[in-house]
Amino acid sequence: MPERHPSAVRLFAALSATVAPDRPARASLRALADAAVTADRAGVDALVVRGSDPAGRPTVEPVGVLADVAARTVALGLVAEVSPASCAPDHLARELATLDLVSEGRAGLLLNDAGTPDAEAYLAAVRQSFEGTPEQHPIVLTSWSPSAADWHVAVEDSGAPLPRLMPVTLPPTPSARAEDSTGLLEKLIRTERPHGLLLDFPAGPASLEIFARVMLPLLRERGVLPPRAERVRRTLRGRLGLTQPADRATAVR
Amino acid sequence: MLHAPPGRLTLGVLLPGRLDYPFQEFLAMELERGRVDALLAPGPRAPDAPDPVTLLSGLSGATEHIGLVAPGSPSGWDPHRLARRHVSLDVLSSGRAGWHITGPEGTAVDETLRLWDAAHRDGMPGMAPPVQRQPVLFRTDDPTAGDTFTTRYADVVLTSPHDLPSARRRYAELADGVRAAARNPEHVLIWPVLTPSRGATPANLADRMQHWYEERAADGFLLSFPGQAGPLVDFVDHVVPELWRRGLFPNAYDGRDLRGTLGLPDPTPAPGGVHA
Numbered sequence: 001m002p003e004r005h006p007s008a009v010r011l012f013a014a015l016s017a018t019v020a021p022d023r024p025a026r027a028s029l030r031a032l033a034d035a036a037v038t039a040d041r042a043g044v045d046a047l048v049v050r051g052s053d054p055a056g057r058p059t060v061e062p063v064g065v066l067a068d069v070a071a072r073t074v075a076l077g078l079v080a081e082v083s084p085a086s087c088a089p090d091h092l093a094r095e096l097a098t099l100d101l102v103s104e105g106r107a108g109l110l111l112n113d114a115g116t117p118d119a120e121a122y123l124a125a126v127r128q129s130f131e132g133t134p135e136q137h138p139i140v141l142t143s144w145s146p147s148a149a150d151w152h153v154a155v156e157d158s159g160a161p162l163p164r165l166m167p168v169t170l171p172p173t174p175s176a177r178a179e180d181s182t183g184l185l186e187k188l189i190r191t192e193r194p195h196g197l198l199l200d201f202p203a204g205p206a207s208l209e210i211f212a213r214v215m216l217p218l219l220r221e222r223g224v225l226p227p228r229a230e231r232v233r234r235t236l237r238g239r240l241g242l243t244q245p246a247d248r249a250t251a252v253r
Numbered sequence: 254m255l256h257a258p259p260g261r262l263t264l265g266v267l268l269p270g271r272l273d274y275p276f277q278e279f280l281a282m283e284l285e286r287g288r289v290d291a292l293l294a295p296g297p298r299a300p301d302a303p304d305p306v307t308l309l310s311g312l313s314g315a316t317e318h319i320g321l322v323a324p325g326s327p328s329g330w331d332p333h334r335l336a337r338r339h340v341s342l343d344v345l346s347s348g349r350a351g352w353h354i355t356g357p358e359g360t361a362v363d364e365t366l367r368l369w370d371a372a373h374r375d376g377m378p379g380m381a382p383p384v385q386r387q388p389v390l391f392r393t394d395d396p397t398a399g400d401t402f403t404t405r406y407a408d409v410v411l412t413s414p415h416d417l418p419s420a421r422r423r424y425a426e427l428a429d430g431v432r433a434a435a436r437n438p439e440h441v442l443i444w445p446v447l448t449p450s451r452g453a454t455p456a457n458l459a460d461r462m463q464h465w466y467e468e469r470a471a472d473g474f475l476l477s478f479p480g481q482a483g484p485l486v487d488f489v490d491h492v493v494p495e496l497w498r499r500g501l502f503p504n505a506y507d508g509r510d511l512r513g514t515l516g517l518p519d520p521t522p523a524p525g526g527v528h529a
Contacts, residue, residue, distance in 0.1 A: 071314030102311035
């Protein structure tokens with residue numbers, strides 16, 4: 001895969017839609033929505049909402065959370081992480097198509113464990129269900145691990161793999177330490193020259209807020225990332241430079 | 254039902270079946286401006302129709318108070334998945350979720366409600382607890398069905414009477430059915446479906462609604478405005494203020510969940526099912 005100039009790095013931010021046990025659920029989700037608005041304003045390309053929490057905390061359905069966020073954002077892509085066992089493919093296709101409708105073309109799917117035969121069959125079934133929704137074409141990302149230490153996340157379109165997103169976990173960073181963390185991220189981008197980053201924020205929305213408000217502007221100041229573009233309403237496909245698929249034949253990898 | 258009328262009329266509106274989402278969002282905000290109790294999403298009749306729960310999740314981000322009622326049949330759904338979807342809507346909307354149960358009944362409804370109840374009471378692995386102990390359950394009345402599904406489960410029953418006498422008769426029959434199901438008729442709302450005719454003035458429409466309410470033919474109404482937004486906006490602008498003026502309908506939300514807004518208590522478990 002040809003390397004890209006750091007200035008063209010795509011930024012995806014991942015959060016779990018967890019509910020803190022010590023406060024009303026709505027407060028937790030409001031924090032996520034507020035962080036999404038901040039990310040939208042800062043020029044992050046897309047928000048990925050995970051379907052489960054690594055720490056086992058209770059969560060809310062990703063597609064529903066993203067539909068709620070859609071009303072508050074303008075350009076942010078909205079990607080739901082799904083595991084094949086969690087939802088029938090035709091149901092998921094309808095939910096994603098509706099999210100795409102609600103968000104005016106910003107919906108996406110991140111399918112976990114995409115390297116297995118079951119996952120490939122599931123993805124094929126989801127794509128086939130999209131055939132009935134000619135106006136909605138959510139983008140598809142797949143995540144798989146060829147080895148214990150190496151995860152890949154790829155943007156796919158009609159079965160043709162496109163540039164990968166490098167998964168990066170950002171630990172909790174107090175704003176006072178944000179410049180140090182920014183330096184580490186800068187080094188990673190300049191060294192690895194990834195097409196994109198899937199930034200995971202296990203500490204929750206507050207970490208995404210710090211990234212969007214502090215770290216991202218620093219990266220732009222240092223020329224690591226391009227200046228923030230004007231925030232205009234556009235589809236996620238348009239934002240990523242993907243064309244509308246003409247042939248919805250199912251993909252086999 | 255067959256008691257002194259509840260303190261006020263209750264009102265729901267059926268969203269027109271349009272695919273233009275900005276239009277749906279505009280209508281939801283208009284209805285909330287008119288302090289309507291709940292909006293019902295159109296059912297997914299066509300394969301490419303929007304998913305109602307996802308649609309309403311989007312509208313939950315654009316509204317603050319109005320109830321959000323999703324139609325859906327439990328057929329073909331895993332109960333755990335179904336419960337999770339509706340619980341998510343309840344959490345996202347701070348307790349404004351309702352479920353208009355369509356299609357044939359079955360054990361999936363009981364199982365879904367049991368899972369919701371368990372999530373509320375004890376928590377469920379991976380599932381955030383709902384705000385309401387149970388979503389407000391809507392059911393379309395079918396007098397010919399000969400089953401007890403409606404009287405055993407529904408919080409709000411949608412009827413289609415032809416005139417006032419038939420509406421009063423059906424209201425009384427449903428009350429008897431609710432009692433036979435060991436439930437309190439005062440805890441069930443009867444909403445005739447009402448499509449305002451173009452020639453009716455705001456005062457005429459308010460007169461009709463008030464008359465049916467006071468004659469125990471209705472606890473409220475589900476208003477339907479097929480086609481265009483104009484009549485719906487006119488209803489909010491002209492009929493709702495008339496109802497306010499007559500003291501039949503409140504002019505502000507009180508900040509409670511949908512059950513509280515409609516004056517419905519939390520359900521209690523019943524023999525053989527979730528309801529009392």
